Amino acid sequence: MSWQDKIEELQRRRRIARELGGAESVARQHAAGKLTARERIEHLLDSGSFREVGALVARAQYDEQGALLRATPANSIIGRGTIAGRAVVVGADDFTIRGGASDAKIVNKFVYADRLAIEMRAPLIRLVESAGGSIKSIEVNGHTIIPSFGNLPPAMVLETVPVVGVALGSCAGLAAVKVAAAHFSVMVRGKSQVFAGGPPVVDPAISQHTDKEDLGGYLVHTRGSGVVDNEAEDEFDAMAQAKRWLSYVPRSVYHLPQRVPPDDRPERTEEELLGIIPTEKRKVYKMRRLLELVFDKGSLFEIAPRNGPAKITCLARLDGYPVGVLASDPYIYAGAMTRDAAQKIETFVDFCDTFHLPVVNLTDQPGIMVGVEAERTGTVRAAIRALSAIDQSRVPWCGIVVRRAYGVAGNENFRAHGFTTRYAWPTGNWGSLPLEGGIAAAYRRELQTHPDPKARIAELEEHFEPYISPYRTAERFGVENIIDPRETRPLLCEWVRLAYEVLPEQLGPTPHGFRR
Secondary structure, eight states, X not given: OOOHHHHHHHHHHHHHHXXXXXXXXXXXXXXXXXXXXXXXXXXXXXXTOOEEESTTOEEEEEOTTSOEEEEEEOSEEEEEEEETTEEXXXXXXXXXXXXXXBOHHHHHHHHHHHHHHHHHXXXXXXXXXXXXXXXXXXXXXXXXXXXXXXXXXXXXXXXXXXXXXXXXXXXXXXXXXXXHSSSEEEEETTTOEEESSOHHHHHHHHOOOOOHHHHHSHHHIIIIIOSSXXXXXXXXXXXXXXXXXXXXXXXXXXXXXXXXXXXXXXXXOOGGGGGSSOSSTTOOOOHHHHHHHHSOTTOOEEESTTSSTTEEEEEEEETTEEEEEEEEOTTTGGGOBOHHHHHHHHHHHHHHHHTTOOEEEEEEEOXXXXXXXXXXXXXXHHHHHHHHHHHHOOSOEEEEEEEEEETXXXXXXXXXXXXXXXXXXXXXXXXXXXXXXXXXXXXXXXXXXXXXXXXXXHHHHHHHGGGGOHHHHHHTTSSSOBOOGGGHHHHHHHHHHHHXXXXXXXXXXXXXXXXX
């Protein structure tokens, strides 16, 4: 008696799985300038670390004696492996088989990968390229199904482990959800598109003629809708961004982010910081340069740079410790809190709070965006949600007012509970509203009848100027510390070491969950 025939059948079925959709389909994938699902996994993970789950799932046909005639593998590949030695769970759509179209088997594997990530307390990476659901599945299955995630609410995985969605081709329906329902998402310029339904669905549904790129390309999502965070030059860049993002986050909410040996001195000071803020109020400056001078060299990794561009959100390190960074870009609406910027703040703060990343907020906030369009789009409501996310967060918070902190939006600089620290530069100015707008509002009637309104405004500005000195606020303990800008990095490196000492008390899910 021998099991050799069973082993040979196992090896045959494994070969079928490795062949994907066959040589012709693989050649088409390569001709389109794309890797196959297995090639993507091989490139993403540490060499030899992938352990596949469900490799034998297939649509099989048998002869009358029950012998396997042929089989088509499931077009979803899942399993576990490592990235830089850290355990991860990965799922990849196989576009060489039915365009990666979803069916019951695929959904089951997708849900299993989510469950595996939760149970392993390991990050989940989704490599997505799928046409979504297919009407042909009805005929194959013999029935329709009520849409379901297999009793696994999408929020559960987002509240437990870091999730990355990488769009590597057309991503429709469920595939779009797999990209968007992530803490970090990236898509390839000109190669990937994300949409609820592709052009063949859009045209008969709403009589709108469009193509894939106009409907869901990178210009739509990384520079407008906010559905996808970052864009990449090619597949290799997309996966490199995913791996770099993972280096800043813990493996789950039950772990702390990992410190790396720093290649920078915590006591480093920069003379350039003394002159980086212009003395003239209406002049702008490069906030990203300021961040480079303060955080560990080479550690800044920006998230969603072109969505809500008035706000800058980054991952960075201080003395090797991962942190989240908020800042305003004075080149975009003077850094005002637009609706898109507010939504970006809300999501980013929730993410930092979920994965125990202390937040450093470099504040230069002129206020909530004003104007007809801002009011019509509900900017105030979005701003309230952003400020609520800050207020509900528990991670250590450090606000540094480098220039302005005005109005309701100016509240972003401080949180009234928890481990919260605030500094201000001598260049800072703050209040209910900026001096210029405040004078125009308070002295409106006088200015309407004054023979020289501009001269009168100049007189009033000169009169009020001494009152907005940051030192007057400090005298009343309205701000805790005013610091020399050159002291910023050393003080932050001290702060982050203290912050990581209190973080273990916050391990586990947040009370409010992750709002995506």
